[in-house]
Amino acid sequence: MHEKALKKAAHYAREKTFFIHDGFRGSEDLGGGLKATFELEKRFDLFDGTNGNSNTAAYRAQRGQNANSKDWDGAANLGLAGNWGRVRFGRVNELTTETIRKFDPFYQYGVGSMLLSANRSARIDNTARYDSPKWSGFSFGASYSLGQNTRNNGATTGWVTESAHNDGYGINLSYDNGPFMATANWSRLADSDDADTWNVGLAYKFGPARVSLLYENTSYEGWDNGGNSRPAQNANPFSAQGGDSDLWLLGLEWDIGPGQLDASVQYMDFDPSARGVKDADVYKYAIGYTYNLSKRTSAYAQVSYSDFDERSAGNFISGLDRSDMWGFQIGMTHKF
Known part of the structure; x- marks a missing residue:
């Protein structure tokens, strides 16, 4: 896992629920520079030990323990790796999410996190993913996901209608060498009615500080988050009709004392076509500080303010019928 993810992802807080990330990762030397690899990652609720499932549409919509859950909510895959790169098969981290989150000072965790597209998922199922080695700082990634109705035989699978079926694709190009870092992505989740997302991120580090800028465009075609989980009925206006959103984020990370100050300013142009949901300009401001108690243990605090402009937009993004919201x-x- 990325060093910053280990630092900030030891638990995820939402609605007073805390999740611990746990898992296994390893490899077997097959000789000739080839290795077999595996990943198994799990999440559980720190309060009562039940399965944690913080990254599905059902959990975001229902915000409760009754949300659909997977025993292995994190990555769960087998693969091969060599000097030509790495390929994995199974449940993997989605390229668009994994790469663009590095340009969010809060790494898409906590109340300070960037506004997340409903057409992205932290992890995706039934997927083959390839990651290239680095060439002078450049790297490339691609993924292919099977749709649930691969034969297009007219049947429905769960909540997904026949018209929503499609295979999924993702592609990434990144550069990370010295103080400059950049990434560009395009993705289409499986069973999303061909809805797609593309984004770009830029970052530059000078001295103790790093400034980042990202842009993301999402085109919803009627079904969000692919077929990975079922949203609660009418929980999301984009789940019944289409729409578009454009997001800009300006971020700052600054090493101060024994820790790091994180801050971001976000703007989203929210244009749904769902009946009763109005266009809105959404603004979010966030600041936080992580204090390193040791090399493995840290404490942090975050505060954010979101102005949704319209109550319907606030309900879509936060699940609360409000035009603005504070988060603390x-x-x-702790890194084990």
Whole structure:
């Protein structure tokens, strides 16, 4: 896992629920520079030990323990790796999410996180993913996901209608060498009615500070988050009709004392076509500080303010019928 993810992802807070990330990762040397690899990652609720499932549409919509859950909510895959790169098969991290989150100072965790597209998923199922080695700082990635109705035989699968079926694709090009870092992505989740997302991110580090800028465009075609989980009925206006959103984020990370200050300013142009949901300009401001108690243990605090312009937009993004919202979060992380 990325070093910053280990630092900030030891638990995820939402609705007073805390999730611990746990898992196994390993490899077997097959000789000739070839290795077999595996990943198994799980999440559980720190309060009562039940399965944690913080990254599905059902959980975001229902916000409760009754949300659909997977025993292995994290990555669960087998693969091969060599000097030509790495390929994995199974449940993998989605390229668009994994790469663009590095340009969010809060790494898409906590109340300070960037506004997340409903047409992206932290992890995706039934997927083959390839990651290239680095060439002078450049790297390439691609993924292919099977749709649930691969034969297009007219049947429905769960909540997904025949018209929503499609295979999924993802492609990434990144550069990370010295103080400059950049990425560009395009993705289409499986069973999303051909809805797609593309984004770009830029970052530059000078001295103790790093400034980042990202842009993301999402085109919803009627079904969000692919077929990975079923949203609660009428929980999301984009799940019944289409729409578009454009997101800009300006971020700052600054090493101060024994920790790091994180801050971001976001703007989203929210244009749904769902009946009763109005266009809105959404603004979000966030600041936080992580204090390193040791090399493996840190404490953090975050505060954010979101102005949704329209109550219907606030209901879509936060699940609360409000035109604005404050968020506060404190916590501790430990790397095992």
